Amino acid sequence: MKILVGSLTILLMLSSFVTAQIEDMVDIFGYFETQIMGTQLDNKVYQLFSNKLRLDLRSDISEQVTFAANVNFITYHGKKEWYILDFLPDKVTGSISDELYPVFKLNFEDEIFLDNAYLKLRFDLFDVTIGKQQISTGTGYVWNPTDVFNIKDLFDPTYEQPGHNAIMIEIPIGYDYTVSGLYSPESDWESSTKMVRMKGRALHFDYTLIAVEREWTFHDYTRLDTESGGFFGIPQKRHLFGISTVGELLGLGVLAEYAYNDMQYSRSFQEWVAGINYTFDFQTYFMIEYYHNTLGKEKSSEYTFNDWMRLFSNEQKTIARDQVYVLIQHPLTELLDGGLTSVICLSDQSVVLVPTLTYSLWENVDVMAYFSFNLGEAGTLYDRNLGNGGMFRARIYF
């Protein structure tokens, strides 16, 4: 008994010593987020619940070395299976046989994954970040033509993006310029992503030049690939050359971003974004962003099944050629912000309206709710048949 008590005491002492050491070395923080999403479809409201725990670790091992990581634990409840064909107009899905209906399924499965995990090394002349890390490029608030890694959620564009495995070197040149090089490895050098970027600033403007080589696949969602078991698609080289800027003109915040995408096999395309923003004296914030993508179609009658599927699969940012995003935000009280977003598809004259409320309930507890109302005609990008919906989210930071 004495030995057992002694061992337990030693173990407890050791564990508290180790815990204290870890607490000294590693900063542990993150958030818990619970979310309810609802969508009305054919006079029925479907619900999807999710709970997410994001656990962040950060350790500044020295002035030169930082380790950071985060693990996400996510559970889903409610309607976890969604059939994409239910949302698409009949004229688009008409050619898809009924047997293929279950293939076009979105599945929300519980997941645990290491979202980011990287080491940042600071040398006198440059910084190197190695590991899974968030990569963000471009100045657009909603659309980023120069970003080949992420596509933002139109209704929640500031939500964090997933990490990407990469080695990034950033070399400051003076105080105003930075040259970056990125290598995101895949199975071989050829299929890996390479990026070079130069950022600078002058006359109240920041500007960036960027060049990226990335392997890209547009799938044909009407043909099954018997070999892979997935949809047919041929990987090809995508070369992106872009420029972006953000600054101030005549008292207005202005931004612009342009990218030319040279595709190895398919048609090359270009995208650009231009936007302005302003804060009025009465604290109302207004922004408008115009987005043009030559990959998109000029009218809804040209949308194909593949366009829709590539949109849902994040292979392309849009199926329409021209869109406008308008945001008005105002602090209703010190703790409550109200906003109204409207996305107008100029190509097919459809609109979605998204009123938003965010409230700081307590210190470190935020709640947010939005509703989305699709007002477009059948077959348009914001087709009212896509279903109106909403989302409520509570987030507790620790």
Add this chain to the structure above:
Amino acid sequence: MKRIITGISLSLLLSGLSLGQELTGEEIIQKVDDILSPNTSYGKAEMTIITTSGDERTFVYDSWSKNEGEKNLIRYLSPSRVKGQATLMLNHSDDIWMYFPRTSRVRKLASHAKKQKMQGSDFSYEDLGSGDAFIEDYQAKRLEDEMMEEKDCYKLELTKKEESDLSYSRMIMWVIKENYYPVVIDYYDEDDPQKHLKRLVQSEFKIIDNYPTAMQVVMYNKTDNTYTKMRLLEITYNLPLDDAMFTERELKK
């Protein structure tokens, strides 16, 4: 930032004692500006927002300042919701960048953003980072001396110069005669010079590194009936700070 957190040199204090009665508004504001201008500073502050309903939100942040307030860097330490977020303000907050660690994004804001409330507080970015604004952007006129916060004060009216793009049409400032420290500042609306927007009250003066320093600053919002308290937890003046500290590289650290 400097207008809130910096102090006065003893020599200026002594010179003020002998010359006070003869000074014009412009001379007084020059002395105010001089005492609020240590070349560099580091501070750790706690900012508490008190809402109309009595709710409180408290932020703790580190801040560094250089070139008499021309460059500022603020990094939040708590609460967890904003921990790691940082704001870089250059050219007297004409250029503002914000860093969001969760998305690893740096966002450049246009100068109109300096009107925005800092983390929902009653301080705007402009209140904290506009550096030499008293001298550069306003014309000072001396009014009749008054007692304010139980201190014998010069009373000044600062009227915005035409070319200035700052958000206040005018300010009324009560300057302690003894040390040229502004104890109270009233801010008036850009479009309506009679509309009283905010009042700043500085108190709990201490001598730190030879600079008298207000350890507590309260900004009262007259429109919303809210107020924000800022308490200095640490402060150091004239420390060596490299210009590299005020770059995007450091912002993302």
